[in-house]
Amino acid sequence: MNMFVSQWRAECVRILRSPFFLLFSIVMPFVFYFLFAELNGADTPIGGTTWAAYFLMSMTAFSLIGSSVSQFGIRLAYERKGGWMRQLALTPLPMTTLVAAKIASQLVVHGLIIALLFPVAGAVYGLQLTAAQWLACAAWLWLGSVPFLAIGAWIGTIRSPEAATALSNIVFMGMAVAGGLWMPLSVMPAWLQAVGRWMPSWHYAGGAWSILAGEPVDRASLLILGGVAAGFVVLSKYIVNKREGF
Numbered sequence: 001m002n003m004f005v006s007q008w009r010a011e012c013v014r015i016l017r018s019p020f021f022l023l024f025s026i027v028m029p030f031v032f033y034f035l036f037a038e039l040n041g042a043d044t045p046i047g048g049t050t051w052a053a054y055f056l057m058s059m060t061a062f063s064l065i066g067s068s069v070s071q072f073g074i075r076l077a078y079e080r081k082g083g084w085m086r087q088l089a090l091t092p093l094p095m096t097t098l099v100a101a102k103i104a105s106q107l108v109v110h111g112l113i114i115a116l117l118f119p120v121a122g123a124v125y126g127l128q129l130t131a132a133q134w135l136a137c138a139a140w141l142w143l144g145s146v147p148f149l150a151i152g153a154w155i156g157t158i159r160s161p162e163a164a165t166a167l168s169n170i171v172f173m174g175m176a177v178a179g180g181l182w183m184p185l186s187v188m189p190a191w192l193q194a195v196g197r198w199m200p201s202w203h204y205a206g207g208a209w210s211i212l213a214g215e216p217v218d219r220a221s222l223l224i225l226g227g228v229a230a231g232f233v234v235l236s237k238y239i240v241n242k243r244e245g246f
Contacts, residue, residue, distance in 0.1 A: 011105035020071060025113055029063040033121060042125045046184065048213030052125040057208035058181045060117050060141050064110050065175060065201060068148035069155065070168045072106055076156025077164035103149055110145050114138050129212070137208045140217065144204045147225045150232035157239040175201035200228045 033055060042052035118138060121127065129137075151171065158164040176182060178192060179201025185193045196202050203221035210217050 008101040008104050025067045029059040033059040053127050056121045061205040062181045064145040065148045068152045069172045073152035073155030073168045077161040136211045140207045147229035150229045153236040154232045
C-alpha cells in the first residue's frame with residue numbers, strides 16, 4: 001500500500017508540473033469553450049438545455065479524452081523507449097501497482113480539470129443547473145474517462161514515441177470531431193452522423209448531455225464504453241506480455 005501511495009503521489013506531481021498538461025488540458029479547453037460559446041450564443045437552446053451548458057460538457061469531455069489518449073499514452077511510450085518501464089520491472093514494485101498508480105493519478109488530474117472548468121463556466125454564464133445535475137455530470141465524465149485511459153495505455157505500448165504521438169493525435173482529434181465534441185452531429189453530413197454514433201467519444205459526452213436534458217444515460221453508451229475499456233485493457237496486456245515479458 002505504501003508503494004502505491006508513494007508512486008501515486010510522484011505521478012501526480014509529475015503530471016501537474018508538465019507544461020503540456022497546463023496547455024492542452026486547461027488552457028485550450030477554456031479558450032475553445034468561451035470562443036464557441038460567444039460565437040453560437042450562450043443561451044441558444046440545444047438538446048434540452050443551453051449551448052453554454054451543452055458545450056461545457058463537450059469541452060470537458062474533450063479535455064479528459066486528450067489527457068487520457070494523448071498525454072497519458074505518449075508519456076507511456078516515452079517511458080518504454082527510455083527503458084524506464086523495464087527498469088521498474090526489476091524493482092520490488094509490482095507492475096500492477098505501477099499501472100494502478102498511473103491510472104489513479106490521471107483520475108486525480110481529471111477531477112482537477114472538472115473542478116476548474118465547471119465553476120468558471122458556471123459563474124461566467126450563470127448556468128442554471130441543479131446541484132444534482134452538476135454532481136451527476138461531474139461523476140459521469142470522471143468515471144467515463146476510464147475507457148479512454150485504456151486507449152491511452154494501448155497507445156503507450158507502441159515502441160516508437162514518434163509513432164505513438166502521431167497515432168494519439170489522429171485518434172484524439174478523430175474522436176473529437178466525429179464524436180460531435182466540436183459541433184453537434186445533427187449539423188454534420190448524414191454519413192458522418194452514422195459514424196459518429198458509434199464513437200465512444202459521442203457516447204461519453206452524450207451521457208452528460210442526457211443528464212442536462214433530464215434524461216437517463218443510454219444503456220448503449222454504458223455497454224459501448226464498458227466494451228472499449230475491457231477490450232483495450234486486454235489488448236494492452238497482451239501486447240506488453242508478448243513483447244516485453246512483463
